[in-house]
Amino acid sequence: MKSVLLIDGSALFQDFLRDKVAAEQVTLECATSREAYTKMISLLPDLIIIEVESVITEELNILLEKKHNDPNAKKIPIIMTGPVIDRGRIANLVEYSVVKYFTKPIKFDVFFDSIGRILKMPLSMDTTPCILDIHLNGSIIFVEVAQGLNREKLLLLKYKLAEIINKYKINIPKVILMLTNLQLTFVDGANLELLLDNVSAGKRIPNKYIKVLSLDEFVIELIKGHPEYSGMVVSQNLQYVISSLMNDDSSLDYDSKDFIYDNILHSDRPADEAALGFIDDRSTGKKDSGTLMKVAIVDDDVVIRKLLENTFTSASGEATLFENGTAFMKAVTDGADFDIVILDLYLPDMDGISILKNLVQRNYQTPILIYSKASSKEVVLNVLSLGAKCYLVKPQKPGTIVNKALEILHSNR
Known part of the structure; x- marks a missing residue:
């Protein structure tokens, strides 16, 4: 039976990983970096997975050195998960048999595919969009x-x-x-x-x-x-x-x-x-270009439009402005791609509620943030029931809106 040693795994990661590999007849052992070497030598697992919380600690570095110098453990492959680190640091990890480094949040289908390849036994994966x-x-x-x-x-x-x-x-x-x-x-x-x-x-x-x-x-x-x-x-x-x-x-x-x-x-x-923790299978694919998010701003107030455009641009965002609902809906129909939509309810040609209902009928998946003067609880309830992710009552500081948009995008991944 194949075996995996998980080092410094969070409780959530441990339980989820144990259930997943158990279904594939793979055993999972867990240890902290302090006790991991002893367990590694006694178990000699087929794979080691190390979860890094924030930085690679000195204790973990010592463990990697011990493993590297032990002829029985040296060639055991390692998969690491952790925060973003520079490419040079990742390259240095290769000599310690680190074959994959997954930046959090992990794209779990690729993660389990890598485990399956190392163990030479493909792990069953549900690829249903969700x-x-x-x-x-x-x-x-x-x-x-x-x-x-x-x-x-x-x-x-x-x-x-x-x-x-x-x-x-x-x-x-x-x-x-x-x-x-x-x-x-x-x-x-x-x-x-x-x-x-x-x-x-x-x-x-x-x-x-x-x-x-x-x-x-x-x-x-x-x-x-x-x-x-x-x-x-x-x-x-x-x-x-x-x-x-x-x-x-x-x-x-x-x-x-x-x-x-x-x-x-x-x-x-x-x-x-x-957020769900270490899972992310809704990558926008725009991070490499330096654009943090593509946002549609639908508001008939030119001052608000330009103010939000400047704020999102300064936060590495890309804003597309719409002064009415018709122009926005035409862009959606034409296949315009946005990460988030900021929508006013009071527009000159159609109300925001009608736009939301239209988007629901189209099964439109881009999250909607409502930014409007309307503050009655009935309106708010109606908007939330139509799938809006958040409701902000005007006026708000532009930075507040950007932070809320980032929060929504983070929780949607």
Whole structure:
């Protein structure tokens, strides 16, 4: 049986990797860099994986030197994951049998392909396109799944939810699972069950605290007809879903609209806490050109357009300006490619709500950030239910908008 030694792996990485390789009849042993040499010599694994948190420590350097000088361990291949480091440092790692260095967040399909090649046994991979986004607001965890159900991401979800619950010491965790962009059939039944099982985080979240937002009849019928999911609420209305969570917990006596308005719109969680960790399979492919993001700015106020354009440009972004909805929708129809759209609701030719509805019909996947003077909670709820990622009420400092756009892009990857 093939064996892998994971050194300095985070709890999330350990659990996910163990489940993945166990399915391929590969054993996984874990160790810190301090104890790794002893375990390495006794195990003589087929592969070593090292997770670097921020910098390559002196302790890790000593371990690499010991391995390099040991004739039994010298040729064991190493895969490393970590932060961005210069090419010269990566080249220096080659002499220590480091065959791959993956910059975080990892593109996991390439990562597991590399493991399979080294072990000379291809690892099965689900290549289904899937966008999985997690946000924590108060004690409510929002999980959005779009495009499709990818088994690797669904497996990771269980560990990420458990990590969030433990990190923030959430006594009564509640989950809103948003599936409004999914259309499934009976063929997807097993993967849908896997999703629901992992959302419960190993039964740590009671069914009555799991609410599902979906327009799909198959999703609705499967949940309603499955005894394992008894107690889960399925709805097409975000406000109702939020309200049902409030009603389930007698300690929460505030109005659900106020909760959404105060927490979803003004969440102060750092952006990196919403991300899935080491997975990234939505690379924009624009980083090599020096462009951080391509943004569409749709606003009839010329001052706001130019101000945002200058701010995004100074942050290595590329802004395309639209003074009305018609011009923007024509660009979308013509295949214009953006990483994020900043949209005003009040435009001279059409309102932003109509644009959002049109984009939903087109299954438009680019995240939308609403930047508008409209501040009523009803409008905000409507916009969020149509898939907008964020709502900022005018006016805001331009830097705030850029930071929020970066947060959205980071959490979408």
